């Protein structure tokens with residue numbers, strides 16, 4: 001793939017598609033997510049752990065993997081309601097944590113808290129132009145949005161490649177680490193068969209508009225000459241357990257959910273959580289946590 005093809009790659013979900021999903025209602029998400037409003041698969045170390053603890057385990061794991069402890073500047077691409085930024089500043093002595101999101105509701109939520117070491121921007125990673133590269137990057141649950149269902153495999157890889165190229169060339173310091181979490185098509189079925197099934201169609205139409213997850217092969221191809229893989233784990237059953245907990249919290253607070261967003265939207269989310277649970281439980285979907293180290297550009301190596 002040429003550098004020009006990467007620079008002009010298609011770019012995944014639009015601001016409108018992301019806002020339709022994440023701007024539905026902060027109060028609605030608060031009903032069924034954990035206290036910190038982390039909206040991605042958790043990391044369970046023990047059977048007895050609560051969702052709250054498992055989400056903190058996950059954030060700590062990414063902060064460690066990105067070597068962000070004591071960092072001066074951390075970037076989180078797709079920061080949600082800011083839980084990881086807060087964890088990095090309060091528990092890992094990060095001096096300054098910057099979060100990017102396409103959701104206005106999420107950015108407003110973070111800004112209203114008025115935490116001086118934390119900044120949130122409603123900005124696509126493609127448009128982010130920092131004054132200096134960051135010491136570490138974390139991205140949890142955003143990568144899924146960087147390609148659309150109608151893209152060919154080559155177009156998907158080009159989109160992902162433009163992301164890795166930008167992180168390498170503009171966003172991360174030399175020798176820096178990025179910790180990436182994304183769900184992906186699992187090894188038990190092909191993308192082609194998944195696209196044909198009704199669950200995938202429903203999720204693409206009703207929840208994850210303009211979005212299609214990667215395969216591991218897509219990611220491996222796209223990082224070539226930008227990053228090397230330091231560690232890779234598949235925690236799909238942890239995501240299944242997270243979804244089971246979200247479903248049971250939503251069930252317990254169903255009447256409040258209906259008063260906030262209506263019966264139709266509540267049913268839509270119940271169906272989405274159920275389909276996703278089955279996907280992770282059966283291995284149709286995987287959950288990758290990948291530690292990446294920046295490769296040095298050949299022309300800078302000399």
Ligand SMILES: C[S@@+](CC[C@H](N)C(=O)[O-])C[C@H]1O[C@@H](n2cnc3c(N)ncnc32)[C@H](O)[C@@H]1O
Nearest residue numbers: 038039040078080101102103124125140141142
């Ligand atoms: C599933 S949420 C995960 C949020 C958070 N990382 C967490 O684990 O709670 C996905 C996040 O990615 C953001 N996002 C999606 N596409 C993006 C893009 N192109 N640039 C910046 N943020 C993006 C969304 O706005 C949202 O904040």
